[in-house]
Amino acid sequence: MxxxxxxxxxxxxxxxxxxxxxxxxxxxxxxxxxxxxxxxxxxxxxxxxxxxxxxxxxxxxxxxxxxxxxxxxxxxxxxxxxxxxxxxxxxxxxxxxxxxxxxxxxxxxxxxxxxxxxxxxxxxxxxxxxxxxxxxxxxxxxxxxxxxxxxxxxxxxxxxxxxxxxxxxxxxxxxIVNGVDLTEFTPGISSRQSWNLPENVPLALFAGDIRTTRKNLDTVLYALAKVPDLHLAVVGDTEGSPFPQLAASLGLSERVHFLGYRRDIAAIMRAVDLFVFPSRYEACTLVLLEALASGLPVITATATGGAELVTPECGVVLSNTDDIEALAAALSSLICDRPLMQQMGKAARSLAEQYSWMTMAQNYVDLFEDLKANSTFLGMGHGAKGMEKSFFASQKRATISNQSPENADSRQLSMKNTVLIPTYRRPLDLSRCLLALQAQTKPVDQVIVVVRDTDQETWQFLADFPTDKLPLQTVTVSVPGVVAALNAGLAAVEGDIVSITDDDAAPHPNWLEKINAHFLADSRIAGVGGRDWIYQRNKLEEGSHQVVGKLQWFGRVIGNHHLGVGEAREVDVLKGVNMSFRHAAIAQLHFDERMRGTGAQVHFEMAFTFALKRAGWKLIYDPQVAVDHYPAQRFDEDQRHNFNQIAFINLVHNETLVLLDHLPPLRRAVFLLWAIFIGTRDSLGFVQWLRLLPSQGQLAGKKFLASLRGRWLGWQTHQQFKIQNPNFKNKFVVF
Missing domain, CATH: 3.40.50.2000 (Glycogen Phosphorylase B;)
Structure with missing residues (x-):
């Protein structure tokens, strides 16, 4: 090339x-x-x-x-x-x-x-x-x-x-987010004496052009005047700068240390405690990523390009760059809690590791090669984490697949397909998903995108989306959470098969074709799911498992949908990112609105699929029914791999409620004993707490207490529903 x-x-x-x-x-x-x-x-x-x-x-x-x-x-x-x-x-x-x-x-x-x-x-x-x-x-x-x-x-x-x-x-x-040198910018400790900076005091860093007000050092100085224990190191050329005089007028000369223009910024970052950079205008600043890579908590603002990468676990993003009180409060909250700053520093480094220079360069060259391979490609935007793997690479891999369970090509037109996509504030991910639907070997008959009424980013994207590319319609929902979104979308389904995926997924080109073949092959099948190939930090999560989507007799659910291999087989549970249903089988079924959470509402699909199993339908898992999954930023309390007490409680509540609803009385009692005394890594019991204690310390204790709280709340919700519906366990439950 x-x-x-x-x-x-x-x-x-x-x-x-x-x-x-x-x-x-x-x-x-x-x-x-x-x-x-x-x-x-x-x-x-x-x-x-x-x-x-x-x-x-x-x-x-x-x-x-x-x-x-x-x-x-x-x-x-x-x-x-x-x-x-x-x-x-x-x-x-x-x-x-x-x-x-x-x-x-x-x-x-x-x-x-x-x-x-x-x-x-x-x-x-x-x-x-x-x-x-x-x-x-x-x-x-x-x-x-x-x-x-x-x-x-x-x-x-x-x-x-x-x-x-x-x-x-x-x-x-x-x-494609710019990169950072992860070997030059790395957590560590540098002696402050090299720059005549004071030891044993909390020290923040500001770095940028300080000859104009664009970088917003003035607001930082005004906020610093309200945080008496904090010192500030300033890197930037002071010639012609008004800020040394401003610092003096605010009585900050002893606490603001102007270091001039420096080339050893990486070493300076290892000598400070946090990075503050609420720029008034920035397209995408490299220094923000450099601070994250150095393991520094960051305080920035929405006007700063790249701020969308900063999560609550590693920093603070101000909505107003000129809000002195909000900036002062953020500074105070961090320097008063050193353990929190250390925890945020670790999260910052973990985030930055997703954005190395090599990763960025690979993303560009992947794009070049894709353009060369497919001249009709017009771009498929990726989210706050960046373009992670080539969509066309997934198309090539998808062609290496087994034959469908029954060759139903001559009958594919007998079943119409609806694809249902709940989305929230991820228009670039949604773009990739819709592009994948355009590339299906069996054309989709209806695409329903469910959008929150307040999600202006997505509405703007959809307003610009070419109307001739897909049979696209939108459904508006005002209640937060995936359950409300899916229930709203189900009401608009017109197809014989409704396939559900996430906005951060890209179905393989033969996805709908293989789904149809399963439903046509066996009228007893109500649901079909498959593998989601997960890309984390620009790498495909590898591994293989034969046991997928099964409920063990004592109540433990084995997922592994993203690692399943082998032939198509019957399962108990499907995964929300890749599950399809016969519309006739779910016509009276809705997703359980008792699920807790304001976004992902983990385990919502278990309640739905267990209800189908109780009604005597078959659920099929086929690894060849595949999507690529690029887990994107969430905008609720559940931030995937970072502990949040509310999200953890909600997860355990939902799991407990679903299993208590589904299991018969004896197995229900066994499940509760197993859950409290043993549990899993995601829902800790006493034994799991002891196992994680050496490596996670206090965090393991927080998870254990949150798990107990979630079990209790799940039991309460189950009991309340049981009182209101005394015969629910003997019926095909409609939530």
């Missing part, structure tokens, strides 16, 4: 230049031929036999504006002569006037021009006018460049939304 990258620089120590440097290294590693149109290239790239550097010299020109114009003209002239030689061209913004296949967007000038902290609004002089002209012209040029690209890559969710705001279709956008 022959690839051309057009950029000013490819080297370390330069934000956009580092991105292209890492992408170039991955292109070379995979053996592709690479041509670089650039003014400056790192020596190690120049000396590689796979690299052809076409130098575009602009250093002699006086201003950045003129240098950019000259670069755009020279690169376009060269590309117009040689464009046919390349399989793919990647550019950055409006760097050249020639069209490209991939345009990586690190900054949206149209949004910056509208920002209240744009330089033209803070400086009413010739320099301010120059900055206004520079931004305004770039804003016009970049719109044209984005229209010409096949795929537009945004470096953050914030940039993705800004692109939509200027007319770039959501379906054309992918998010």
């Amino acid at each position: 022959k690839i051309c990258i057009v950029t000013h620089k490819l080297k370390k120590g330069d934000g956009q230049g580092r991105v292209n440097y890492e992408v170039a290294k991955e292109v070379i590693r995979r053996g592709h031929q690479l041509t670089l149109l650039a003014s400056e290239v790192a020596p190690e790239l120049q000396n590689n036999s796979l690299v052809n550097w076409v130098e575009i010299s602009v250093q002699k020109f006086p201003t950045e504006f003129i240098r950019n114009l000259v670069f755009a003209k020279k690169s376009a002239d060269w590309l117009n002569k040689h464009r046919a030689e390349f399989d793919l061209v990647k550019v950055n913004g409006a760097i050249t006037t020639t069209s490209a296949d991939v345009n990586a967007v690190h900054f949206v000038h149209s949004s910056w021009l509208r920002s209240p902290v744009h330089i033209s609004r803070t400086r009413r002089d010739a320099y301010g006018l120059y900055q206004w002209l520079y931004t305004a012209l770039n804003a016009q040029w970049e719109k044209q460049a984005f229209q010409q690209a096949k795929v537009v890559v945004a470096v953050s969710e914030k940039v993705a939304q800004e692109l939509v705001n200027i007319g770039v279709p959501r379906s054309q956008i992918q998010v």
Whole structure:
């Protein structure tokens, strides 16, 4: 494959230049031929036999504006002569006037021009006018460049939304977050004496350009005045900066330490306790990821690109960058709880490990190879965690599959398919899911997307979605939680088969075809499920299990749906991300509204599938009925792998309630004894608490107490329902 990258620089120590440097290294590693149109290239790239550097010299020109114009003209002239030689061209913004296949967007000038902290609004002089002209012209040029690209890559969710705001279709956008050097930026301890910083005091760090108010050091200083025990280290060039004087006027000279411009920021991060950076405008800041990688709790703001990556477990995201009281409260809450800061630091590092430079570069080159393999590809946006694995790789893997249980090709039109997708605030993930449905070998007859009434991000995405691509309809729900969403969606189902998946999943191309074949083969089948190939931290979770979706006699449920192998077989439980039902079998059935939680409502599918089993229907698990699953950010108390007491209680409550409803009296008693005295890693009993105590300490105790609380609440809900419905266990229960 022959690839051309057009950029000013490819080297370390330069934000956009580092991105292209890492992408170039991955292109070379995979053996592709690479041509670089650039003014400056790192020596190690120049000396590689796979690299052809076409130098575009602009250093002699006086201003950045003129240098950019000259670069755009020279690169376009060269590309117009040689464009046919390349399989793919990647550019950055409006760097050249020639069209490209991939345009990586690190900054949206149209949004910056509208920002209240744009330089033209803070400086009413010739320099301010120059900055206004520079931004305004770039804003016009970049719109044209984005229209010409096949795929537009945004470096953050914030940039993705800004692109939509200027007319770039959501379906054309992918998010690939910039990377971080996980070996340079790493948790540790540095002596503060190297920078004359005080020992044995809580110390925060601010890093950025402090010659303007854009980075918002002024709000940080005003907040610091309200937190008397906290010191602040400031990294940034102080020449022409108004902030040393502001710090002095606030009486902070003893607590604010201006370090000037530094190249040893990684070492400084190991000497401080937390990072504060509530920038007023940022497309995607590398320093935020660097702080997370250094194991620092972070305080930032929604106006800062990349802030969407920060979870409550590792930091605080302020809704208003200028809210001094909120910032002061956040600072105070952290420095008063050192164990919390240590816990948040570990979570920060764990989060940053998902965003290495290598991972970012692999995502770009995966995209290049996909474009080469499929010329009709128009992009499938990924969520806050980034593009994790190639969708087309899943298509290739999906073709390596067993035959359906019965060759029903001649009868597929006899059953219509509805796909039901609950979604909330993950439009880029939803885009990938809908693209996968467009690629089905058996066309889908109806797609129902259930959207919360307050979810403006998704509504905007759906408003821009091409109406001719899928038979798409929307259902609005106002009650939070997946149960309410699915019940609302069931009311609109028109197909003979309703297939349910998550917005962060991408069904394999033969998904509907294989589902149909099972239902056509056996009229006793009410439900069909299959494997969800989980990608965590850009890696496929590997493993295999023969026992999947089974309820043991004493009440333990074995899932393993994401690791199932072997032939299709009958099971007791299906998984919500990949389950389909015969509409006639569930016509009077609804998902159990007693499930606790405001989002995922874990174990909701157990109640539904157990009800089908009690009614005598068959449930089939077939590993070849597959989806790729990219677990995305949740917006409720359940944050997957991070402990939250409320989420843990809800999980155990739901499991307890479902099993008490389903099991006969003797097995119900056995289950309660087993659950309280033994339990599982997800629902701790006494034995599991003892087992986890050496490794998890106090956390194991919190989980154990939460489990007991969840068991008790589940028992209470079961008893209340039993009193109100004394014959429920003998009926096909309709919730």
